[in-house]
Amino acid sequence: MYVVEENLIMQRRVSIKDVAREAGVSIGTVSNTLNRPNLVSPSTRSRVQETIHALGFVRTEGARQLHGLPSPVVAVVVPQGADPFGAELTHEVEKVAAEISLGVMVHSDTPDDASRARYASFLAAQRVLGVVVAVETDTDQVLTALRDYGLPCVTAGEDHGASLGYAVHTDDVAGARTVVQHLLQLGHEFIAYLDGPATQRSRRRATGVAMALRAPGVAPRQELGLQAHALTVDAGREAARVLLGLRQRPTAVFCGDDRLALGVLQCLYEAGVSVPEDMALIGYGDSIHSATAAVPLTSVSRSVPEIARHAIRMLAVEGAPHLQDSADECAVVQPKLVVRRSSLRTVIHH
Amino acid sequence: MYVVEENLIMQRRVSIKDVAREAGVSIGTVSNTLNRPNLVSPSTRSRVQETIHALGFVRTEGARQLHGLPSPVVAVVVPQGADPFGAELTHEVEKVAAEISLGVMVHSDTPDDASRARYASFLAAQRVLGVVVAVETDTDQVLTALRDYGLPCVTAGEDHGASLGYAVHTDDVAGARTVVQHLLQLGHEFIAYLDGPATQRSRRRATGVAMALRAPGVAPRQELGLQAHALTVDAGREAARVLLGLRQRPTAVFCGDDRLALGVLQCLYEAGVSVPEDMALIGYGDSIHSATAAVPLTSVSRSVPEIARHAIRMLAVEGAPHLQDSADECAVVQPKLVVRRSSLRTVIHH
DNA sequence: TTGAAAGCGCTAACAT
DNA sequence: ATGTTAGCGCTTTCAA
16 A cells, blocks of 8 residues: 555556565565466465555566567457458457457458558567458458468468468358258248359358259259359349349348348348248358348358357467477368248247 | 578577677667667668568567557457447447557456456556447446556446546437437327436437427427337337337337347338338447348447547547646547438338 | 667576 | 576667
8 A cells, every 4th residue: 555655656667576575575486476376485475465466566468578478469350341250250259368368459451461561560569479360351461461470370261272371260061051951941942042252152152052952852943043243231132133023033042141131131121022921031151130130030150159269279379389390270160050030931929 | 581591490589689780780779770760870770671671570569668668559348249339449449549550459348347357457467558448338347447457448438427537428419319300300290219228328318309309399299218128139129019019109219229229120020010111210329230221220320430539549648648637538429310211201212 | 870788577597 | 485687679878
């Protein structure tokens, strides 16, 4: 208490020295109390701890790092603008990181080399443990920028192309296949599949769709593939107009992204087409939008919490290079179909 | 180049010393080149800069802080779980922070003192410049925890109670009033107002609603106040059922939160009540959900980018205590009504 | 314009 | 079990 007041006036931080002086021990003992308590006698230990508490001492992380100790911080890079996946991943990474006392920095990616170099060097200066990269496009450029500064990276959610390294993503083939299997079980005879511009992920979804449709025992049915110009609500709405203009309309629409599905839903609402009665609608990603849509959307969960857990684990491994020469690792998590009202044939009132 | 290879093998970081040796100058000169380039002769300066580049040298922020330099990092504390406002604010804070080369750490708040103390001490150890607090409830407890560790705080969006300090929020009285004025202009005769549990913010909205309805020149009309048990989609859906059970239904519903409005929309959709034809619907917050809802929602934007800008400015001021004795500051930003289809009397097809 | 040197808060090796 | 001490990478006087 006595010294606290002094500090309030002097505006000087309480350092390990102050604790040492006040507790009548050396700074080495204070450091030991902090880092290797078992080396300190119980009586001294508790006295030091009390002093620490009384003075409100908090370690300066910066000073620890000078001794090569890893900084307890990871970074997440997400696309600029509203991105449900990026937001959810950030949140989940933060939760996992907190469990092992790691902090999380966020950076949004601007698609330009200069700004990438800027945040990469910033993170390098902060000596962060590693970076979780969750950008939707340009993944390779982002990875290159970060690795230029020697930052350990793990790609989350998106595909990395040629550049190898740690990565964790969802099994989109399985995800898409499950959706179509679900629709087939419901007896749909005409299924439309709407996805965005070709990416590794959309190609995997297309594969899954095809696998389900061509599976042995599945009778051939009507199908239609549509490509939206982007993974946005607007693009989804536009695509839906095409759908509604058809001579014969599909009885179910599977969208490769929740945002597309939301756009489709907007269009159907305006046109007075009921979901799921007139048309079933399924999204992908199980973003925050799925459950809160006017008609709660059946969607495929990418298991973001699992992705986050893998990512942090990989970074922790990189941080402590046990097997420096171990091969590049890539984890794949299984998606989960979340069935909601938008694909139910019989309307259930809860 | 030569030394780079060595470092790759030795796994040792390039320090200011290496640069000095390689460039044939003292470390003081390197430091000056970095921080006060004008004190260094052009020729030396460029030679040092080249060496820095060649060696891939990046300053260790931690070492700088030992000299009392402020850490270029701010933190944001948001509620745990999906919170559209928290997510948007984090994103906007990050954007503003990046402009002045500040990094951003995120922490989600768990409503328990121990975990609050944990992240507060973590942030204190990181010597962050300050903390933007954007929690929905328990604001005072969070502020107390952070201030216990001497962290400069600014409350964003939510109200702080007794505890003073920097704060920035939206003028909710004006926001709510604008909504009701909008509905009155559209000729609505029976307006329902649905909000969550009483908070300072909901009380301000109620005031705004009352002001608009009791304004001089406004003829008395039918009105109805409803209170949902929480600001969630589910709570909104439940409340909407009450609304639909009424002998006479309101022609417009104003919700104190977008999530409530989404719930109402779900219920109306199931019941076959068209928005806006049968019932106008307005939300609050202009979250990501507003524009993407099946019927794009008219809502009140809280001007999150402005809030973020104020918050960062306040933190920067705290960081550099010019006027230590200046009074506690509180900024209020004006909300904006964003009109979308859900409140349009005539349906416009785009 | 530059270099030398002290010291920031802390850890860890070493001495006692 | 505890104290002493040499740095870690950097900034910042102070001298030259």
